[in-house]
Amino acid sequence: MTPDVVVSGSLRNRLALILTGGAALLAVVLFIVVRVLAAQVAQQGQDNILKASMSSVLDTAAIRDGRVTLDFPYSSLSMLNTEADDRVFYAIYEDNTLLSGYDWLTSPRDVAPENTIFKNTTLKGEVLRVASGARTLIGSNGPRNVFVSVAQTQDALSNTLNAISRNVAFLGLGFFAMSSALAIWAASTTSRQMRRLTSSVTRRGPQDLSRFTKPVPSEMAPLVASLNTFMLRLDHSLTQSEEFIAEAAHRIRTPLATVRSHAEATLQRVDRDENRTSLQAMVRAIDESSRAAGQLLDHAMVTFRAGNLEMVQVDLADLLHELVQSMTPVAEMKDITMTMELERPATLQGDAILLQNALRNLIDNALKYAPAETGVIIKASNSPTLSVSIYDDGPGFAVDEIETLSGRFVRGKDMGNTIGSGLGLTIAQEVIVAHNGSMALTNREEGGACVTLSF
């Protein structure tokens, strides 16, 4: 079914792609946001400790004997001890004079008392975080400004950040995996609705052109609605063509029958031989036309019905029995005896009208091409497969024509004046194909034709 449909992409794949893509994007955003927040929080933590350390140094500033001294406690530097053994630097200035500490670590002079300035600097490529503060002491000869800076490397901080990054990366991956699973699940549930509709369309019988009544999601409602309208139109036009065929058959056959009965009646009344001959020719021609019309209509009907078989339980034996009975008069006219060899059971699921039509055409052929006073055998067997064979004692098929005889309007070359339209085998062939069977044309060893339908 799919091969003759032009396919472009897949709704499910597209949906899954959009959802997983979104999840991936969200995971990356999550990672970045958490990483940035963590960096801020970690930096805040280091800043707090640096500030505490710096303040505890600054707090000890006092003027003793006219000089500024700072007797800071052991804890000032001890609190800067980290897991990663970060290195620690400090500098204590009175105005521009270094009182103690590292001379390369200069304190900013614009820091207001009670204020802390944080900044980064580098020492031989390593980042240092510096906290600086100031205090003004009032001495006997005026105010004196003390500046303290405390700096620390960021090893512990980056260790923490790396650990957080690792965890957040795992979190992001987990989030992505879960969202992807969810996306795939969502996509397949959505497409399951489509598949359900598809299968309910495929599963329908050929004759079933009713509306779809099962509930569908709102997005699919327009599709189902137009499908329903389409079905309605299809049903309508089908009914119309069926009616047309029946009407046509009726219209042609009825006047022909009338003409024939008039001709027969006239035949009773005329005595002159030449008139009788021409009237008989007329009847024959009418028969031929009515038969041809019948076969044409039969063919049309077969073609139409083959697309949507009306499957019922058919008993082939019963069907053949009835057919033989109804055709006995024709056979008797040629003194042909019809023998039936019917194995039972011979039932199958099939379209009774079509099967009857096909078999009638085959028996008709046998009666037509077999010479008078011969026998026709009608055989039904149920093993190895169900099959029907019709044997006659006629001339059989011309070997070089066998392949082509079942074509439309194809007739044998040496048929002389036997009337026929060339549609009989065509009808039989189309019916058997519609029933997933096959038709074989063979010649009997002792002479005569054999047509076998195997189901």
Next chain:
Amino acid sequence: MRYIIFLIALWLPVSSFAQGWEDQQSFGEPNQAQLRILSSTDTSFFAPIIEDFLASSPDISVEYLVTGTADIDRLYRAAPDEFDVVISSAMDLQLKLVNDGFSAPVMNIDHPEWAQWNNSLFAFTSEPAAIVLNRQAFKQIHVPSSRQDLIQLMRDHPDHFQGRVGTYDVRQSGLGYLFATQDARATETYWRLTEVMGRVGARLYCCSGQMINDLRTGKLIIAYNVLGSYAKAQAENSDDLIIILPSEFPTTMMRTILVSAAAPAPQHANNFVRHLLKLQSIGDPLTFPLPPLSRSQDFQNLRTINLDPALMTYLDQMKRAAFIREWEDAIVQEK
């Protein structure tokens, strides 16, 4: 004014020591790649370690240079490219060297976290500061068991102790300064003890070795804050000496080693540190005659000085000057 005088006084003895080494020895075949070790530890303790190291790396020779802790800091800061390895008992000076970027890291070493700092400084001994006394002099009076006890004893018998008490001169000895500052940080008793020692005319020493010598000759009858390990080595030869770990808490120092950031032979230096730490963890007294690391329950209040940036607190110029002024006020009793 006084402050500056103290600073000058501080520098004079240090610079006069710079000329010669306390000891200088070479190990291994000469004319080979040389590993220069600057150390404060007596050669006798390190010779077995170096010999064991040379047995596994015979293609190098070792020059072992011994001097005082303060000297080491000064010499090494002046010429870090002349030495490969620095070993010192002054933990504070060593930590500051690392902090100031003078050391190279030795990575992936299996060593307890508390015994290393910044992947660069590795502690390899645990040595308590002891009170060592001459047995002869304590026939009549009882042997003190704590600092408090010692104070009381010196107060009760000032004449017995007069001029016969020894301790580190914290101005000269980095280790002495470390012990003093850690003691002072821990207890007020330290200042009272210092004052009492000053009153009985305490003699001041640069190094443990000399103090122990004077104890054995009887010049001293008691020494405070002597390295237990050195005293023990001496006590084994004679039963003159009694080693006491103050019962309140013995201040415990860890000897540390670092590789110079400017080491001429960095790979050998690296190997030496690994070898030393391996010998330490094996702890065989034949190859490692020093007291190995311990954080054990040997002493209830064992107070090990932590490798912590706070060690730099008392190295601060202002704090050092203030501490030494206070210490001198207590111990140098010029009448």
